[in-house]
Amino acid sequence: MQKGWGRAAVQESISKPILLGLITALVVGVIAPLVIPHVTHPSMIYHILLHMAGLTIAIFLSIVSVLAYSRNTTIRMLLMAVGFMSLALVEFFYLLQAGGIVIGQVIIPAVNIELSHIILLIMVSLFGLGVLKVNK
Numbered sequence: 001m002q003k004g005w006g007r008a009a010v011q012e013s014i015s016k017p018i019l020l021g022l023i024t025a026l027v028v029g030v031i032a033p034l035v036i037p038h039v040t041h042p043s044m045i046y047h048i049l050l051h052m053a054g055l056t057i058a059i060f061l062s063i064v065s066v067l068a069y070s071r072n073t074t075i076r077m078l079l080m081a082v083g084f085m086s087l088a089l090v091e092f093f094y095l096l097q098a099g100g101i102v103i104g105q106v107i108i109p110a111v112n113i114e115l116s117h118i119i120l121l122i123m124v125s126l127f128g129l130g131v132l133k134v135n136k
C-alpha cells in the first residue's frame with residue numbers, strides 16, 4: 001500500500017461546493033445569536049450579513065489553501081494559507097464590531113491604529129511575499 005494514498009483519498013472525498021456549504025452552515029449557526037438583536041435594524045442586518053459572507057469566503061479559502069499546501073509544500077502556498085487565515089481573523093473582528101461587540105478596537109492609542117488594520121497589513125504583506133518569492 002502506498003504511503004500517501006489514505007490522505008489523498010480523504011482530501012478528494014469532499015467537493016469544494018459541499019465544503020463551502022458546510023462552512024456557510026457553520027458560520028451562520030455560530031453567528032446567528034449575534035445577528036438576532038439586530039433584525040429590526042435593516043441597515044445593520046445587511047452590514048452583518050456582508051461580514052458573514054466575507055468570513056465564510058475567507059474560511060473557505062483558508063481551508064482550500066491549507067489543503068493545497070499539504071499537497072504541495074512550498075513557501076508560496078504557506079504564505080497564501082496564512083494570508084487567508086489572517087483575512088478570516090480580520091473578518092471575524094469586523095463581524096464582532098458590526099454586532100456591537102468591541103474587540104481590539106485600538107491597539108496603539110497614540111496614533112489611533114486598530115488591530116484589524118494591523119492584521120490587514122500583515123495579510124497584504126504575506127500575499128506580497130508569496131508573489132515576490134523566487135523559486136530557486
